[in-house]
Amino acid sequence: MSRTNERQRVPEDGSREVTMVPRARPASYYGRAVLKPPVWQEDIAYYFFLGGLSAGASLLAAGADQSGRTALRRGGRLGALGSLGLGTFFLVKDLGRPERFHHMLRVAKLTSPMSVGTWILSAYGAACATAAAAEVWPAPRTRGRPARVLAVAGRPAGLVAALLAPAVAAYTAVLIADTAVPAWNAARRELPFVFTASAAASAGGLGMIVAPPDEAAPARRLAQYGAIVELAASRRLEARRELALEPYRSGEAGRLLNRASALTAAGVLGSMLAGRRSRLAAVCSGAALLAGGVYERLGIFRAGVASTTDPRYVNGG
Amino acid sequence: MRIAPNSLFGPVEDVAGQAGHGEHPPRMGFFTDTSICIGCKACEVACKEWNGVPEDGMNLLGMSMDNTGGLGASSWRHVAFIEQPRRLAGSDAGIAGLPVGPSGAQATAAIVESALRRAPRGGGELGTSAFAPDHVPEVPVAEGPERMDFRWLMLSDVCKHCTHAGCLDVCPTGALVRSEFGTVVVQQDICNGCGYCVSACPFGVIDRRPGDGRAHKCTLCYDRLRGGLEPACAKACPTDSIQYGELDVLRDRATARLETLRERGVVEARLYGEDPRDGVGGFGAFFLLLDEPAVYGLPNAPVVASRDLPAMWKAAGVAALGLFAAALSAFMEPREP
Numbered sequence: 001m002s003r004t005n006e007r008q009r010v011p012e013d014g015s016r017e018v019t020m021v022p023r024a025r026p027a028s029y030y031g032r033a034v035l036k037p038p039v040w041q042e043d044i045a046y047y048f049f050l051g052g053l054s055a056g057a058s059l060l061a062a063g064a065d066q067s068g069r070t071a072l073r074r075g076g077r078l079g080a081l082g083s084l085g086l087g088t089f090f091l092v093k094d095l096g097r098p099e100r101f102h103h104m105l106r107v108a109k110l111t112s113p114m115s116v117g118t119w120i121l122s123a124y125g126a127a128c129a130t131a132a133a134a135e136v137w138p139a140p141r142t143r144g145r146p147a148r149v150l151a152v153a154g155r156p157a158g159l160v161a162a163l164l165a166p167a168v169a170a171y172t173a174v175l176i177a178d179t180a181v182p183a184w185n186a187a188r189r190e191l192p193f194v195f196t197a198s199a200a201a202s203a204g205g206l207g208m209i210v211a212p213p214d215e216a217a218p219a220r221r222l223a224q225y226g227a228i229v230e231l232a233a234s235r236r237l238e239a240r241r242e243l244a245l246e247p248y249r250s251g252e253a254g255r256l257l258n259r260a261s262a263l264t265a266a267g268v269l270g271s272m273l274a275g276r277r278s279r280l281a282a283v284c285s286g287a288a289l290l291a292g293g294v295y296e297r298l299g300i301f302r303a304g305v306a307s308t309t310d311p312r313y314v315n316g317g
Numbered sequence: 318m319r320i321a322p323n324s325l326f327g328p329v330e331d332v333a334g335q336a337g338h339g340e341h342p343p344r345m346g347f348f349t350d351t352s353i354c355i356g357c358k359a360c361e362v363a364c365k366e367w368n369g370v371p372e373d374g375m376n377l378l379g380m381s382m383d384n385t386g387g388l389g390a391s392s393w394r395h396v397a398f399i400e401q402p403r404r405l406a407g408s409d410a411g412i413a414g415l416p417v418g419p420s421g422a423q424a425t426a427a428i429v430e431s432a433l434r435r436a437p438r439g440g441g442e443l444g445t446s447a448f449a450p451d452h453v454p455e456v457p458v459a460e461g462p463e464r465m466d467f468r469w470l471m472l473s474d475v476c477k478h479c480t481h482a483g484c485l486d487v488c489p490t491g492a493l494v495r496s497e498f499g500t501v502v503v504q505q506d507i508c509n510g511c512g513y514c515v516s517a518c519p520f521g522v523i524d525r526r527p528g529d530g531r532a533h534k535c536t537l538c539y540d541r542l543r544g545g546l547e548p549a550c551a552k553a554c555p556t557d558s559i560q561y562g563e564l565d566v567l568r569d570r571a572t573a574r575l576e577t578l579r580e581r582g583v584v585e586a587r588l589y590g591e592d593p594r595d596g597v598g599g600f601g602a603f604f605l606l607l608d609e610p611a612v613y614g615l616p617n618a619p620v621v622a623s624r625d626l627p628a629m630w631k632a633a634g635v636a637a638l639g640l641f642a643a644a645l646s647a648f649m650e651p652r653e654p
Contacts (some may be wrong), residue, residue: 026611027608027609027611027612028430028611028612028614029380029387029397029399029611029612029613029614030378030380030426030429030430030433030440030614031426031429031430031431031433031434031440032386032387032430032433032439032440032443032614033433033438033439033440033441033521034520034521034611034614034615034616035441035516035518035519035520035521036389036438036441036515036516036518036521036522036523036524037438037439037441038512038515038516039512039515039516039524039525040512040516055640056640056644059640059641059644060644060647063644063645063647063648066648067648094511094512095509095510095511095512095530096508096509096510096511096512096525096529096530096531096532097508097509097510097530097531098509100490100508100509100510101509103490103492103507103508103509104489104490104509104511106490106491106507107489107490107491109488109489109491111324111325111486111487111623111626112486112487112488112489112513113487113626113629114487114489114511114513115489118489162644163641165640165641166636166637166638166640166641167637169637169640170633170634170636170637170640171633173629173633173636174626174629174630174633175513176516177622177625177629178487178517178622178623178625178626178629179483179487179513179516179517179622180483180516180517180518180519180619180622181516185622185625188625188628188629188632189628189632192629192632192633192635192636192637193632193636193639195636196636196637196639196640197636197639197640199640200640200643200644218644218647218648219647221646221647222643222644222647225643225646225647226643229639229643308439308441308516309438309439309440309441310439311611311614314616314617315610315611315616315617316617
């Protein structure tokens with residue numbers, strides 16, 4: 001651009017040497033952020049984790065239902081509803097006007113990932129809740145229509161939840177990528193894979209906690225697939241030397257993401273080495289995977305916030 | 318449902334029509350010519366008065382004459398001041414040779430910058446809420462020879478009312494709407510404060526107001542436009558630095574003004590946001606600047622994130638299918654003995 005011309009200016013009177021006006025720093029307005037940092041709190045990172053966990057748990061529960069793994073099914077369905085409920089709580093809490101949360105349901109807008117997500121989440125929540133209700137209220141011999149309906153509806157509801165689950169795990173990545181936040185927007189190709197893989201790893205971890213080792217083989221495998229893809233996608237993000245991706249490597253976000261990788265790797269190694277034989281090892285590995293998932297989302301959240309507070313990430317320098 | 322061409326990115330002939338308005342007035346907007354801004358801040362005051370915008374923090378910032386700091390939920394016009402040790406074309410600031418010492422602008426700018434760096438929102442709180450530097454270092458007294466050349470840039474910043482407005486695209490409640498004038502307005506009775514628009518704006522314009530919980534920004538005085546009046550800031554501007562009118566007319570006027578300035582030797586003059594082929598499809602409120610946008614705290618090359626939305630959903634679709642396949646294959650393998 002014309003930047004060089006502006007730096008070197010010859011005074012009109014010609015009395016002095018060429019004046020160099022050095023630009024010590026990249027151009028900015030008193031170093032002020034160009035963007036407004038997200039008004040979202042860490043709640044939103046917890047929601048991303050819990051939503052992903054719920055999605056993965058629904059997938060495990062449906063598979064367990066089909067293959068006759070009772071404990072995995074039960075833990076999966078209840079875990080899916082519990083984490084979804086807690087996640088929704090964080091989501092509503094983060095609104096500026098929580099009492100207006102239902103305004104999300106006035107419109108369906110394809111240009112808004114949050115609107116699309118609201119509808120996915122509503123349908124998924126209904127299916128997820130039905131499957132969980134069937135789990136806690138299963139007695140087919142009980143008199144009364146609700147119990148009979150639930151007894152029949154549990155399996156199809158679980159399947160519907162499992163079909164919608166991948167969308168629940170993936171849409172949140174689009175939600176944050178579709179912003180002006182440099183670190184999130186620049187990672188738009190990788191984030192969906194990080195999010196779904198992290199969901200798989202977390203849900204696998206949950207499965208290893210709620211089901212005995214002889215039932216938890218699918219959970220261990222899901223955790224392994226998820227952990228491998230999550231670690232690979234994170235490495236890829238770190239390997240790309242784009243300026244906007246720098247916050248993933250540095251500062252608080254970098255530390256959180258390193259911790260996430262370490263916990264995920266430890267969890268998956270533990271599950272491979274001892275998860276089959278020892279319930280205690282399975283529970284510890286599962287907990288490590290869950291913690292890894294929390295740190296992963298917290299790290300991504302922090303990286304995004306950091307990239308908005310420095311004008312460098314918007315205008316270069 | 319019919320999807321209009323360029324609905325996410327690229328030039329749009331009729332923004333209000335594309336948004337569903339049948340018969341509608343022409344697209345209205347602002348042309349803010351910074352070359353004749355005198356920094357009086359009448360626009361800031363008129364905006365607050367007319368729109369009942371609350372106080373945004375009684376700050377003393379050290380940003381030259383700017384004590385607003387930026388646009389925000391409670392500052393819908395913001396006058397930026399930039400002091401530069403250089404001349405504006407052939408003009409003479411009249412201080413060269415006087416025993417006034419070198420400019421202290423660089424030193425104070427560095428102090429403000431370090432305070433902003435430590436602020437919780439990196440200065441994003443400016444224009445919305447109070448900003449209190451955690452400590453005020455001593456201002457070094459500049460010493461040296463005579464003062465250099467000097468020019469003072471002033472810019473009255475405002476919401477750009479983008480052709481492709483990120484805030485409007487992502488709003489999940491429909492609170493943000495495209496008006497019949499082609500402007501972008503928040504309906505305060507609908508907004509539930511989700512905060513998505515705040516992160517979607519590539520200019521850092523819209524923000525959530527603490528205590529109120531809803532998103533606020535310039536409405537281009539929608540109520541005044543409905544009554545056939547010009548917006549309060551344009552009405553109050555004593556030099557016509559802020560010009561309101563039909564966008565097409567303003568664009569022609571701006572092109573002519575740019576030519577005049579260049580003829581007079583202001584080679585650094587440039588238009589910002591007048592081009593419908595830019596990253597947001599052109600601004601409804603565009604500017605004539607005398608330096609690169611970054612100097613004024615503006616993004617050099619703003620892009621609406623929605624441009625890549627189809628690609629993002631595609632990636633998410635592949636990732637979602639991958640998750641489903643992973644779960645399926647986790648159950649496919651035989652049960653372990």
